[in-house]
Structure formats: structure tokens, C-alpha cells
Amino acid sequence: MAAEVIDGKAFAADVRGKVADHVARLKADHGLVPGLAVVLVGEDPASQVYVRNKGKQTVEAGMHSEEHRLDADVDEKTLLDTVARLNADPKIHGILVQLPLPSHLNSDLVINSIDPAKDVDGFHISNVGLLGTGQKSMVPCTPLGCLMLLRDRLGNLSGLNAVVVGRSNIVGKPMAQLLLGDSCTVTIAHSRTKEIEALCRTADILVAAVGRPEMVTGDWVKPGATVIDVGINRVPNGEKTKLVGDCDYASCAEVAGAITPVPGGVGPMTIACLLANTVTACCRANGLEEPAGLTA
Numbered sequence: 001m002a003a004e005v006i007d008g009k010a011f012a013a014d015v016r017g018k019v020a021d022h023v024a025r026l027k028a029d030h031g032l033v034p035g036l037a038v039v040l041v042g043e044d045p046a047s048q049v050y051v052r053n054k055g056k057q058t059v060e061a062g063m064h065s066e067e068h069r070l071d072a073d074v075d076e077k078t079l080l081d082t083v084a085r086l087n088a089d090p091k092i093h094g095i096l097v098q099l100p101l102p103s104h105l106n107s108d109l110v111i112n113s114i115d116p117a118k119d120v121d122g123f124h125i126s127n128v129g130l131l132g133t134g135q136k137s138m139v140p141c142t143p144l145g146c147l148m149l150l151r152d153r154l155g156n157l158s159g160l161n162a163v164v165v166g167r168s169n170i171v172g173k174p175m176a177q178l179l180l181g182d183s184c185t186v187t188i189a190h191s192r193t194k195e196i197e198a199l200c201r202t203a204d205i206l207v208a209a210v211g212r213p214e215m216v217t218g219d220w221v222k223p224g225a226t227v228i229d230v231g232i233n234r235v236p237n238g239e240k241t242k243l244v245g246d247c248d249y250a251s252c253a254e255v256a257g258a259i260t261p262v263p264g265g266v267g268p269m270t271i272a273c274l275l276a277n278t279v280t281a282c283c284r285a286n287g288l289e290e291p292a293g294l295t296a
Contacts, residue, residue, distance in 0.1 A: 003227070003256040006149055012268035015148065015294065016061055019275045022291040023062040026282065034282035035064035036094040036120065036274070037086045041079065041105070042072030047098045054096075054271055061275050064091060072102050079105060080113050087115040093285055094120035094278035117285060120277040122174065131177050138277055139296045143175040145269025146228050147182070147296060150205060153226055153258050158183035163200050165189045165216065165246070166209035171230050175207055178296055196220075206256075208246035218251030227252055227259040230266050 026032040036058050040051050051067060058065035068082055079097075086095045095118045101107050111119075116126040122140035130137035150157060162184040166172035172188060179186045184205065189196050191210075200206055200220040208216045209230035221227060231246030245262030253259050260266050276294035283290045 003253045004153075004258040005253075006153060006226075006228075006258050006260045006265060008145070008149060008260055008265040009268045011149060011152065012145075012272040015269070015272040015276060016057065018291065018294060019272070019279055020061045022279050022294075026279070026288070027062070030286065030288065032282060032286060032288075033062075033064045033091075034094070034278050035066065035089075035092045036096070036278045037066040037068060037089075037092045039068045039070065039079070039082060039086075039095070039097045041070045041074055041098070042102055044100070047100075051098055054274065057271050057275060058278075063275065063278065066092065074105075076105055076109070079110060083110065083113045087113075087118065092118065093282040094118055094274075096121050096274065118281060120274055120281060122277070123169070128169070128174075131174060134181060138281065139178065140170060140174045141270045141273040141277060142171050142230060142266060143178050144273045144277070144296055145266055146175060146207060146230065147178045148273070148293075149228065149260065149266070149269065150226065151182075154205075157205070160184050160204040161202055162186045162205040162207065163189055163203035164207045164209065165196070165200065166207075166211070166230070168209065168211075171209040175209065175230075179205070179207075181296065210246050212246055213244050214246070214248040216247040216252060218248065218253075218255045221252050221255040223255055224257040225255075227256045228266060229260050229262055232262060232267060 038051050055065045086092050095114050111123045112125055116124045119127055119138050122138040127137040162179045164172050164176050167188050167190045176186045176188050197220045201222050205226050207228045213233040213235050229245035229247040233244050234241045235244055243263050280290050280295055
């Protein structure tokens with residue numbers, strides 16, 4: 001029996017609708033407009049498309065959107081000064097520095113210069129520590145989106161076996177922390193994991209976030225498991241290219257109970273959760289109740 005397809009595009013539209021409703025209430029009741037500033041360094045085409053989409057969806061949700069573009073050869077001080085200005089700007093509740101940065105810039109230094117309360121990407125070392133110790137933090141957008149999809153599909157996650165394939169700071173590690181927070185039994189697998197296929201077959205929840213096209217095949221999946229495919233890989237397809245995930249969709253879908261497609265699964269959730277994080281940051285900054293269902 002084929003797996004149920006988890007429609008991330010539709011779910012993300014629902015999240016954006018909830019964000020827009022909350023923004024409207026903040027305006028009407030408190031005269032507040034959540035503000036998101038994106039800093040883009042250089043001309044990376046994929047980053048430009050992503051930043052444009054972020055700006056468009058921010059405005060559609062009724063929020064204040066700013067874009068700060070800097071040349072690829074910008075010096076570190078200029079970039080840090082830009083972040084410092086945004087830290088001090090009361091109109092801005094969320095700051096995002098688009099990664100990757102050019103190699104002459106220290107990404108860790110730049111990310112950790114963002115005010116942790118405005119770090120809507122959840123990458124600041126303070127937010128990483130708060131998440132790891134189960135305290136209130138800004139949560140990275142992609143893992144937060146995955147968690148929302150899992151809660152919607154499975155309800156209570158308590159006691160389920162979860163395997164996260166991939167140990168990146170952006171997805172793998174925070175995803176494991178979020179699943180632990182929902183009382184899953186969590187294993188992180190990676191390129192050095194022995195008998196990784198057998199380990200994955202123990203998972204009620206299998207999250208693939210390793211960045212290798214179609215690495216996870218159907219024989220890695222426990223029958224009836226929920227598979228969350230975070231991978232976005234561009235591979236040759238005749239004279240053109242196509243997007244595929246870290247899972248071989250056809251074989252995994254034959255075994256899984258539910259699976260996210262690529263594209264149209266986790267991807268749309270990332271920007272939706274960025275907007276949700278910005279509203280959450282605005283509420284926290286003003287001592288207001290956080291939006292229900294939009295946080296971890």
C-alpha cells in the first residue's frame with residue numbers, strides 16, 4: 001500500500017495564514033508590525049531567489065520587510081556594523097544573514113553578532129544552548145517545520161523511535177533536540193554509522209537530512225514509518241536537471257506509512273516557520289502571548 005503523501009505546501013500555506021491572522025491582531029490591538037530584515041552578501045543565484053521569496057511572503061503576511069544587500073567583497077567590519085544597526089532598530093524583530101557567506105568572512109562570528117532574541121534562524125550559540133537544555137529559544141526554521149508536520153501527522157510523538165540521518169548544525173542536531181523535547185527516543189546517524197540501513201529500519205520516524213541524492217532507499221524504511229525528507233538535491237535529468245530528496249521516493253513510498261515529497265514537502269515549511277519565528281520574536285520583545293501552534 002502506497003504511503004500517504006505529507007503535503008508541505010498546503011501545510012505551509014496554513015501556517016502562513018495563522019501568521020497573517022496573528023500579525024493583523026498585533027496591529028489592531030497593539031499597533032505593532034513584526035519586522036524581518038534579511039542581509040544578503042554577494043550574488044549567489046540560489047540565495048537571491050530564496051531572499052526574494054522570503055521578502056514576498058513577509059509582505060503578504062502583513063509584516064515589515066527589509067533587504068540589505070552587500071557586495072561579495074565586503075569587509076567584515078561593514079557586515080558587522082550592518083548587523084549592529086539592525087540589532088538596535090526597534091522596527092526589526094528578526095534578523096537573518098543569508099548563508100553561505102563568501103569565504104573571507106567568518107560565518108560563526110557574524111551569526112553570533114546577531115541579538116539572540118532577533119536570531120530567527122536559531123543559529124546563535126545562545127539559542128543552540130537554550131534548545132539543548134530545553135529552555136525557550138529561537139528554533140531553526142527547517143527542523144521546526146519538520147516537527148510541525150510530524151505532530152500534525154502523528155499527534156503525540158512520545159515514546160516513538162526516531163532516527164535522524166545527518167548531523168549538521170542547521171538540521172540534524174536541532175532536529176534531534178526537538179524530537180527529544182517531544183519525548184522521542186532519538187538516534188543520530190551519519191556517514192560513519194555502522195549498519196546504518198538496519199538502524200534506520202528501527203525508526204518510527206525517519207528524518208533524512210544528509211545532502212546525498214536518494215541515499216535512503218525503501219529497504220532502509222520500517223513498514224508504516226513516517227519519513228521526512230529534508231534533502232534538496234539538483235541532479236541531471238536528460239539535458240536539464242530535476243530536484244530530488246535524500247530518499248529514493250518511489251521505493252520509500254512503497255514501505256512508509258507517510259512521506260514528504262521533494263519538492264513540495266519540507267521546503268515550503270522553512271520560510272513559513274521563518275515568518276512564524278519573526279512573529280514569536282515580536283511577541284516576546286513586547287511581553288505578549290506567543291502565537292499558539294507556531295512554536296516548538
